[in-house]
Amino acid sequence: MMAILNNRLDVSTLVDGLDHAEGVAWGLDGFAYAGGEAGQVYRVDVERGELSQFAQVTGGFILGMALDADNNVYACDTGSHNVVRITQGGVVSTYSTGAPDEPFHFPNYPAFDSQGNLYVAASGDWDARNGKVFKIAPGGAGVVWNDELVDFPNGLCLGPDGKFLYVVMSLNSPR
Known part of the structure; x- marks a missing residue:
């Protein structure tokens, strides 16, 4: 995951180790969220440069993500052709x-x-x-x-x- 530091496009790596991350979204908690190719859902602490996997979706590749007003993650799961909802406790359920x-x-x-x-x-x-x-x-x-x-x-x-x-x-x- 990379961050643009100024308008001249100086780029710095924040964390390594994501599995083919595609989408990224910001949470109200100040963390970034991204999905992986094998259904991983990552949480990134950008201040500390720390990556953690906080959920696992069984369907497959996680693409785009969005967070609701309660900071639940909604992720597009291409394996099961669903949108899943992931609570901040890491509980995964089919949303739609x-x-x-x-x-x-x-x-x-x-x-x-x-x-x-x-x-x-x-x-x-x-x-x-x-x-x-x-x-x-x-x-x-x-x-x-x-x-x-x-x-x-x-x-x-x-x-x-x-x-x-x-x-x-x-x-x-x-x-």
Whole structure:
């Protein structure tokens, strides 16, 4: 894990030993969180430069992560095609599998809005134009929020005022 130290892009390594970490998120507790290729969920104390694994997800590769107002971690698990919820005690549970009629296919990245809804980019198959963005209500009930952003939707975030959801697609632009 690296940190940008100033606007001239001086970079320093904070910790070593993460297993193919993909996503990173900041918690309200001041720690950074990242996932690993074999389902590890890491907590990074950036002040001390310390890495610890505080949870293990059984499905597989952990991609994007987001934390809620209670500092629970929500992680996209590509192995089980779920979003899992991880408490600060390290307890892992399935939070959402997608919509009742449309399960997640390669959940990739989550982001919360101010009402506690979780938006999830489900990338689908590479180059197959079957990606979707889901909206998961507090409690885990999901709907397909957008089925037109099909070209491998990847990262996403809400703008500062919460009015717009920005989605990065790894392939072509929407048509």
